[in-house]
Amino acid sequence: MPDLTSRLRDRTAEIGVIGLGYVGLPLALAAVRAGFRVTGYDINAERVGLINEGRPVIAHLDTEGLRAALATGRFRASADMAGLSRPDAILICVPTPLTRQREPDLSYVRATARDIARTLRRGQLVVLESTTWPGTTTEIVRPILESTGLASGSDFHLAFSPEREDPGNARYGLADLPKVVGGDGEAARDLACLLYDPIVARTVPVSSAEAAEAVKLTENIFRAVNIALVNELKVVYDALGIDVWEVIGAAATKPFGFMPFEPGPGLGGHCIPIDPFYLTWKAREHDIATRFIELAGEVNRRMPHYVVERLALLVDRELGRPLGGAAILMIGMAYKRNIDDVRESPALKLMDLLEARGARVAYHDPFVEQIPPTREFPHLAGRAATALTPEIVAAADAVLVVTDHDGVDYATLVRHARIVVDTRNVCARTGNAAANVFKC
Template identity: 60%
Template sequence: MYADHLDVIKHAPLDSIDLLSLFRTRQATVGIIGLGYVGLPLALTAARAGFDVLGFDINAMYVDCLNRGESYINHISSAAVADAIEQHHLLATDDFRRLGEPDALLICVPTPLTKHREPDLSYVESSGREIARHLRRGQLVVLESTTYPGTTDEVLKPILEATGLKSGRDFFLAFSPEREDPGNPDFGTSTIPKVVGGDGPDALALADALYAGLVVKTVPVSSTATAEAVKLTENIFRAVNIALVNELKVVYAAMGIDVWEVIDAAKTKPFGFMPFYPGPGLGGHCIPIDPFYLTSKAREYDITTRFIELAGEINSRMPYLVVDRLAEAIDDSGKTIRNAKVLVLGIAYKKNVGDMRESPSLKLIELIERRGARVDYHDAQIPIIPMTREHADLAGRTSVPLDASRLGDYDAILIATDHDSVDYQFIASNAKLIVDTRNVCAKVAIQKGLVVKA
């Protein structure tokens, strides 16, 4: 964090000095574009810090819920939303004509992949065009959406400068990657250090001053491209290491070795080792997607990202291996997977959240049904499967209740997500067979004869 931001911009245009004062005194209005899993926590953090926050979203349901003081994200309480509304620090709107009102605009929109696994920047581009229609002198614009190095400068900046206003002179442009971990009880938006890169020193100083009022620590870097690369590096690191333990799981299983026991023992080493854990596949918006943003950009430089692509292949293969293991376990019980009845326990991509973006559970359901089995699911966090691009046929299915008679009807119960709210002892006492992809049964000491690890 800069010791005195004013020293950095003392020769800058008057707009930047005025804006810096607004940030330092928390008299600025902060606009958040996109009120999902990243934007809503950021909006609440800014409101709690004393900024007035104007949240923008095209989803009228989100806007209505927030203005009633209600949350639509499971791990964010309605009480937190209501407090921000009641203190008059937060207002949500779908009227994008108001984009000229905030002093800072923080873009928190999705950056998915196309069906050909190429970056889809359509949400960033449309947000940029909407901002450009209302952009005024003296505003700070910050992109938070994960993307490839160069996006802020090569994609967003030209859209904004097409107005005739110039970055660094009339408005200020920065990139600060989101680092949300939904459902993490130890770290929230305000307690996670924030990397900040600016389009020039004035933009960097202003963005750093704004985030210094929101988070425990800022980490200024030399450029927007560097900040973009930081976020990709974090998630590529995770994707590659998860792929490694997924591959080790397959190798060790063939040798009769429990990979979970190996990892638990290895992590007792106080240096040189960091535990990562296998699973049924990657989920969430970040790890399955972000590495391929760098892969796509690297091709422009005639570089092949072999580690990233190999990790993607391994992680994408995991649902197929889990279903193979499920079929073997059912065969060993004296039945076949064709016409079997299977319960998938958990369809969120990670425990204790209601987020199913890129969840491997959806692929698991499709693969199991392709084998001829009948599949139900249970997930109290997600009572109904919404429409998704890749698994449209599953939309509308509803979570079944967990009761003793129903559990006994299933030929196998596949634990895909290990929510803490599930009574696994109850599951075990009524199940015929459990296939566990998360090692949760070992943690709660369920009898081994009932459980097959996958």
């Protein structure tokens, strides 16, 4: 397709990005900065309106960058999927969650593919960025697009390029990272590389869409397994009276053969708690057991339960009272520091477990003013964050640090709390270790 090739090279191609969330919106803005014209599509009309007004929709996003993109005239958001016939390249950045049975939920991908199919035309490039199992691009998306009578590889091109967005990472933004690209054929891969070359640090072509899909799963399985390892070590070392953070810090001084990972209260976000199970599900089709991956998932899912048991023990030992009826102030609702994303956050599970035990739970999070609706914990939606004053801290029986946001005044927290149960080692890290602080 020489016309599309030339338009990608001279950046006169129009790009469509479907899904203006934590992945899609930064990608759209990066494409604008690279010189492309971009339309961002989202089914949430309210979100589209806020974006077009240049108002913040993601806490860590550079709002001035959004306004600058709008000012160029080369970016706008739309809720009208009928406009998908216009872009030369369409990038799919929609969620791929798990069902309650921990099986892949590709409903968003399928719905988006059907939206594209309604207006698909010859000469378009479609790239799936949503993390999924190897084979999704060619086994799920391609048949939907080819139901139009157009053929992948001749009438349109189809590729997969996994997102590597790390919300809140000040060192590595989207444009700083290499981008893996695999296609449904070499021509699709090469066109996708032409698209991403001016947007990211460099492209990394691989042999197929399936290989690219496997790359993303491998990256996140690696993290999930290593986090499970240090979480299990934390439980063991706690029983032995050893500080796991001290051990990891000392081990990290070895210049080879060791990579430090930190324990925590559980896994959160849309990647690490979910992505490994896309591969375990696919492996079952081939009668292959993924015991290592599933064990890591089991360890990580148990961590909120461990934290609650440890908290109950400390409340009983230090305050002489049961967890039932105790006032617990949780610090942090987001799944990681300095962002507003609560997807799969262990804080939600912790709040649910604590209240099931009869505790009275409040939370403070400078990024999450109100708990949004979630599929697993709909009953927590609408809870509002409390202020962090000395009086509120002192009124709590225990403070549970779940998310180590930088903006929290840990010195004041430690000074006024009866006990602080710190799952992130942030009190020691910020020089606020004290007799009433207990690592967990």
